[in-house]
Amino acid sequence: MIRVLLADDEAMIRAGVRAILATDPDITVVAEAANGREAVELAIAHRPDVALLDIRMPQLDGLAAATAITGAVPSVAVAILTTFGDDEYLARALDGGARGFLLKSGDPRELVAGVHAVAGGGAYLAPKVAARVISRLRPTALTRAGTARARTDALTPREREVLSLLAAGLSNAEIGTRLNLVEGTVKGHVSTILTRLDLTNRVQAAILAHEAGLVAD
Structure with missing residues (x-):
């Protein structure tokens, strides 16, 4: 069972997200917070598998809460609940340890898939979020791509396969199943990929894979 902490200052948003997550029998919401400070306190108290954080919250925003939660309880996977108007903050969220970026207005299946991905140790970018992040970060499409x-051409074919599946939101175990590899081997590939590409986390790797055209947006 994936235990989720949900933090958003709008009660209706929390109710909607909770209802979507309730459609999956393997996900349960164990706590809800209406502000970032409360989210940090509940994360420490409940130690959920996943913390879903809105960016714009009172007392402590989602970016600061993400940093505080990953610092206090590293086992908690943080995913950001965002709208198109918030994508300027996503680079800061990466530094705060966020593993996923999910759209409040997106396909409900993406929300469920994202929770599963980050809970399993993976990274997840909602396709529209990935496109926005890439567009905002690149000076020109051709130059960035x-x-x-x-950079990715320097990887082996197997490493590019692993990177593509990582960017699609699969966990190490799921990648192993897809490629008929043991999970430890996949973990080694991921570590090598991050080192060779000079990246610090799986979300940065996922963004680079999208830029390189290794995964469809």
Whole structure:
């Protein structure tokens, strides 16, 4: 069972997200917070598998809460609940340890898939979020894409396969099943990929994979 902490200052948003998550029998919401400070306190108290955090909350925003939660309880996977108007903050969320970016207005299946992905140790970018992040971060589409392809071309074919599946939101175990590899081997590939590409986390790797065209947006 995946235990989730849900934090959003709007009660109706929390109710909607909770209802979506309730459609999956393997997910349960164990606590809800109406502000970032409360989210941190509940994360420490309940130690959920996943913390879903809105960015704009009173007392402590989602970015600061993400940093506090990952610092206090590293086992908690943080995913950001965002709207298109919030994508300027996503780079800061990466530094705060967030593993996923989910749209409040997106396909409900993406929300469920994202929770499963980050709970399993993976990273998840809602397709529309990935496109927005890439667009905002790149100086020009061709330059950024060309640079990304050049970097990923240095990887072995197997490493590019692993990177593509990582960017699609699969966990190490799921990648292993897809490629007929043991989980420990996949973990080794991921570590090598991050080192060779000079990246610090799986979300950065996922963004680079999208830029390089290794996964469909």
